[in-house]
Amino acid sequence: MAMLGYHEIIIAFICFLLLFFFGSVDGLLWNWPLIGMLPGLLVNVHxxxxxxxxxxxxxxGTFLLKGPWLANMDMLxxxxxxxxxxxxxxxFSNYPKGPQFLKIFDFLxxxxxxxxxxxxxxxxxxxxxxxxxxxxxxxLVKTSQDKVEKGLIPVLEHVSKQGLVMDLQDLFQRLTFDTTCMLVTGYDPGCLSIELPDVPFSKAMDDAEEAVFTRHVVPESIWKxxxxxxxxQEKKLSEARExxxxxxxxxxxxxxxxxSKGIALMGEEEGVDLLTSYLCNDEATGGLRCDDKFLRDTILxxxxxxxxxxxxxxxxxxxxVSTHPIVEANIREELKTAIPAKEDNNRRLFSVEEVNKLVYLHCALCESLRLYPPVPFQHKEPHQSDVLPSGHHVHPKMKVMFSLYAMGRMKFIWGDDCLEFKPERWISEQGTIKHEPSYKFLAFNAxxxxxxxKEVAFTQMKAVAAAIIHNYNVQVVEGHHVTPNVSIILYMKHGLKVRVTKRWSSS
Structure with missing residues (x-):
């Protein structure tokens, strides 16, 4: 095993020497002797x-990536x-997560x-x-509405009044960190506030995800x-895990x-968080042992x-939406229909019940998820050798990788206009939401x-989207470069720098 480790280190070193020489041919990766397609992969990793x-x-639609010799990095x-x-x-039974997935994501x-x-x-x-x-x-409903009203809106009011440039991606990370922490554990870490405080737990999650991505693109012996x-990155992951x-x-x-003191259940009429439910549902655990290790893994x-x-x-x-004015106008028109006739079209927040009825808003969210799926790729490992419908052979030492990001950009799946942001593609002739099969639209797995x-996510996204689009104008800072990062979660590499202005002069 030690010899194999040194062998792979030498291979990796050679790959880096070749990074700027013939990484690919005609757009496809060149298959080098001994080192496979790793140089082309590394030169394009950014x-x-x-x-x-x-x-x-x-x-x-299907491509075999050849890894270095003896590295078990072949990937379809x-x-x-x-x-x-x-x-x-x-x-499904032949494609479990597998032992390799468990190694890569061991921090979970x-x-x-x-x-x-x-x-x-x-x-x-x-x-x-x-x-x-x-x-x-x-x-969920109470937490989502409260965090929008008492967390998101005060920050947006502050930056709009001061004329500040803000990173909207960072704001959304703070918002969803707070709401998720509350929904899962019942505690609000207060990450979303005008002061924008540092939260070590949130940063640790970011660091862990970056390290896990690195494990996908280098031989196992290297990261071990x-x-x-x-x-x-492994040092960063270890510190994050602590x-x-x-x-x-x-x-x-x-x-x-x-x-034990009866405190957590005092406000049960407003609902309960998941940690409380796990600790109070012994009869429903189905043989699961809800000890601290199980609760730690579940929470994370x-x-x-x-x-x-x-x-x-x-x-x-x-x-x-902010870069497609017609879509923005359509969403605003639809939001007007949710406002009671006796009420002025002015600054307001929308209830979960109001936004859940909106077709165009839902379709615009689906269209965004098609082009920019939060989890841009996932992989499986066959338990036994198999032949896929495309005719490709797979075996237990090979990963099968789905690129959800690429899937939304395939003409043979979505048509010649696949690169366009068109919420209308999700609306049926009857004006209802058109449901695409999950093996075509994989944002929520299949x-x-x-x-x-899925419904939790849509509830939160609609509440936030309606509050921002109805009440504010969002303008991306001129010259700000928007491009995906390199991680297991599809964030913007440089954040989303914007200016926010109020649409309504009165409250």
Whole structure:
């Protein structure tokens, strides 16, 4: 094993020497002897999502990426809906997350994202029960509306009054961090305020995600060697994990203390958070042992899912709307229809019930998610050798990668106008929402692993979007460069720098 590690280190060194020489040919990656296509991958890593789009478009939707010899890095990239449906639904049992996924995402522990088989089924069953419960829905509605009114609006009022340039992406990360933390644990960390304070827990999540992306593009022996030495991204991940564990342990111990005193259930008529529900539903655990380790993994999995995906989606959505005046005008016209006739069209916030009825707003969100999915890629590992509907062979030591970012940019899937932001493509002839199959629109996953938090995400996004679009004008700062970052979550590399002005002079 040691010899193999040094061998891969030498290969990686050679790859870096070749980075600026013949990384690709005719848009496709060159397959070098011994080192495979790794040089071409590394030279394009700064624009990996667009490179994947180019390669998959040229190759008909499926492409075999050859990794270095003996590195077990061969990867089949695909956006073919037939392959996606086969892997995610029809032959689901042969495509678990697998041991390699667990290694890469080890900081998530044994939570629902990493688990397979009975552990996954039991966790999903319990999570679905608790998330679908009326008590949690009540808490979701109240939390979402309160955080918009008492957190988001005061900040927007402040920056608009002062004429400040602000990073809207950072604001959305703070907003969804607070709301997700409240929904999952019941505690508000106060990340969203005019002072914009530093929150170590939130930064630790960012650092962990960056390190995990690096594990996707370098040989396993390289990042394990870094981990052993305690250097580079692995050092950052280790420090992030310590912070995450410390804060979550405090959440759990505090909640247990409050429950033992009867404090946490005093306001139960307004709904309850998920941590409280897990601790108070022993009869519904389905054989799961809800000890501190299980609660730690569950909280972290939910925090990653709730904070990152929703804030990413909101950032790209507001940018798209603010740069497409016709779409913005259409949303504003639809919002007017939700305002009672006796009420003036003036500054106001919208209830969850009001925005949930809006078709065009929902379709605009779906269109944004199609072009900029918060999780831009995911991978599976076949348990047994298999042949995909496209005719490609896969085996247990090969990753199968879906590029959700590329999928939304394929003409053979979405038509010649696939690069355009057109909410109308989601509206049926009857004026209702057109539901596309999940193996074509994969933003919320597909098959048995379809996202449990889909409705939670839409509830939060609609409340925030309606509040901003109806009450403010958002203008991207001139010269600000918008491009995707390189991470497991699709954020903007340089944030979203904007100026915000009020649409209404009176309150």
């Amino acid at each position: 624009r990996i999502h667009d490179k994947c789009t180019e390669i998959l478009a040229q190759s008909g 990239g695909t956006v073919d809906p037939a392959n996606v449906h086969y892997i995610m639904s029809a032959n 522990g044994d939570g629902i994202f990493n688990s397979d088989a009975d552990s996954w089924r039991n966790q999903r069953k319990l999570a679905r029960l608790l998330i679908a419960h009326q008590r949690f829905h009540q808490f 060697f870094q981990k052993w030495l305690g250097i580079g 912070t995450l564990d410390h804060v979550i342990a405090k959440f759990i111990s505090t909640k247990k203390h409050e429950l 999995n939910f925090m990653i899912a709730g904070r990152d995906t929703t804030s990413s989606a909101l950032t790209w959505f507001i940018w798209l 098959g048995p692993r379809t996202c449990l938090g």
